[in-house]
Amino acid sequence: EAQVTQNPRYLITVTGKKLTVTCSQNMNHEYMSWYRQDPGLGLRQIYYSMNVEATDKGDVPEGYKVSRKEKRNFPLILESPSPNQTSLYFCASSLARARSSTDTQYFGPGTRLTVL
Amino acid sequence: AQSVTQLGSHVSVSEGALVLLRCNYSSSVPPYLFWYVQYPNQGLQLLLKYTSAATLVKGINGFEAEFKKSETSFHLTKPSAHMSDAAEYFCAVSNTGKLIFGQGTTLQVKP
Numbered sequence A: 001e002a003q004v005t006q007n008p009r010y011l012i013t014v015t016g017k018k019l020t021v022t023c024s025q026n027m028n029h030e031y032m033s034w035y036r037q038d039p040g041l042g043l044r045q046i047y048y049s050m051n052v053e054a055t056d057k058g059d060v061p062e063g064y065k066v067s068r069k070e071k072r073n074f075p076l077i078l079e080s081p082s083p084n085q086t087s088l089y090f091c092a093s094s095l096a097r098a099r100s101s102t103d104t105q106y107f108g109p110g111t112r113l114t115v116l
Numbered sequence B: 001a002q003s004v005t006q007l008g009s010h011v012s013v014s015e016g017a018l019v020l021l022r023c024n025y026s027s028s029v030p031p032y033l034f035w036y037v038q039y040p041n042q043g044l045q046l047l048l049k050y051t052s053a054a055t056l057v058k059g060i061n062g063f064e065a066e067f068k069k070s071e072t073s074f075h076l077t078k079p080s081a082h083m084s085d086a087a088e089y090f091c092a093v094s095n096t097g098k099l100i101f102g103q104g105t106t107l108q109v110k111p
Helices: none
Strands: A004-007 A010-013 A019-025 A031-038 A042-051 A054-057 A076-078 A087-094 A111-115 B003-007 B010-014 B019-026 B032-038 B044-050 B056-058 B064-068 B073-078 B087-095 B098-101 B105-110
Touching (some): A019 A087, B003 B087, B003 B098, B010 B019, B019 B087, B019 B105, B044 B073, B073 B087
Parallel strands (some): A010 A111, B010 B105
Antiparallel strands (some): A004 A019, A019 A076, A042 A054, B003 B019, B019 B073, B032 B087, B056 B064, B064 B073, B087 B098, B087 B105
């Protein structure tokens, strides 16, 4: 089954404790992205990757890191989480072979992160 | 810069009534527009997308949307609401692969 998977689905942590949220897709997609969803703000892009070893900042990158060593994986790293990073996080992927604006993005099930 | 505004954070309809969720966009180039649906505790699922082929776009689950350039709108409609349509709906515009989302509209369907 074609899908985007994220782990963990739920995470409660404390300020300053490094964490990683994994994202994996099995559709051979080149484009991958991380969004955070906050009430009243919709989804905002954190980072994206056009291909392996090619990552770039989205609209709200502060406090986050990503890496793209393999095509299928795009982990989100919070080196020193803070309470304002409490949010619902979504990973997404699409074909986007030529920076296409029309490709459908496929979303993972989400990771709900709480930072105390 | 591109942006999307969804009018109404909550919409409530009765089962069987018309569903109308409003979306207006701002774009300096021809936009590509999307509607996504998020059911409780799930990720986002594509309902439909406008890619300039036809102004009236039909999607899944009986939804459709009409692109109106003169009104810079892309409203989502469904003739008859079902209880299963209760969800959060997001309008988005695409910019070289990046999706810019509206704030979302929660649809409540009353029996």
